[in-house]
Amino acid sequence: MDSSSTRRRNTRRKLFEAAVTLIAEQGFSSTTVDEIAERAGVAKGTVYYNFASKTVLFEELLRDGVELLTVSLQRAADDTAARGGGRVDALDAMVRAGLEFIARHPALAQLYAAELWRTNRAWQPTLTRVRQKAVAVIESVLRQAVAEDELSPEVDVPLTASAAFGMVLVAALDWQAFQPERSVDDVHAALSRLLRSGVGQGVR
Template sequence: MDSSSTRRQNTRRRLFDAAVTLIAEQGFSSTTVDEIAERAGVAKGTVYYNFASKTVLFEELLRHGMELLTDSLRRAAEESAERGGTRVDALDAMVRAGLDFISRSPALTQLYVAELWRTNRAWQPTLTRVRQSAIAVIESVLREAVAAGELSPEIDVPLTASALFGMVLVAALDWQSFQPDRSVDEVHAALSRLLQGRVSGGIR
């Protein structure tokens, strides 16, 4: 990667960080490009050089963030498999990876959850696609677990994958907002017990 590409990536990252913080604080409509530029420490023209509009910036922010989350889930499953774990162990590792990601990016996750249900937004199709990409990673592990006899063949894979994804998002946001004194280990342990009891159903 050449230096100009590295600079552009760094600039986009600063703009993403500035935008997610401001929008989480005051909402999308109330946040201006001038404010994003000022918070990022760049000229206003730099924002438009990298993004056609504030809407495009926000859409790219949400897409990029959720792709990072998906990569974290996929990597957790792969590393669990490399250690010789079962597919249920891989699901548990994905739960932990999701919690770790959200603990590092709570504002981004909060924005994603809030915007996912607003179907009149310009970026809603993008959010739907990145959501499905994340859920597809979970579905893949669930199908492997069913095929290996680790989970019951009666499991509704698509719905279970969506439920697991939603469980991690909502539990993590609840933890960050209302139970911040808890450690990530405590939250993971609680969700792990739920996963083992409800999804694996004692089949392991």
């Protein structure tokens, strides 16, 4: 990658970080492009050079963030498989990866949770698509577990995948907001027991 591409990528990352922090603090409508530029340490024109509007910036921010989460989930599943772990172990590793991701990006997770239900937003179709990509990673592991007889074919794969995704998101946000003194190990252990107990109902 050449130096200009690296600079542009770094600039966009600064703008994403500034925007997600400001919008989490004061809302989308109240956040101005001037404020985003100032927080990112760039000129206002730089924002418009990289994004056509504040709406486009926010849409790409959400897409970029959820895609990064998807990569983290997939990597956790792949690493577990490489170590010879089972599919339920892979699900557990994905729970851990999700918690660690949200701990690193709490403001992004807050925005995602808030925007998911606002169906009148311009970026809602994009958010729905990237969410489905993340859930599809979990679905894939569940389907493999069923195919390999780790789980019963009676397991409702789409609903179980969505439930696991939602469990991690809500539990992580609650942890960050109301129980920040707890470690990621502690939270993961609690969710792991819940996951294994729930999925265990369908273990062959």
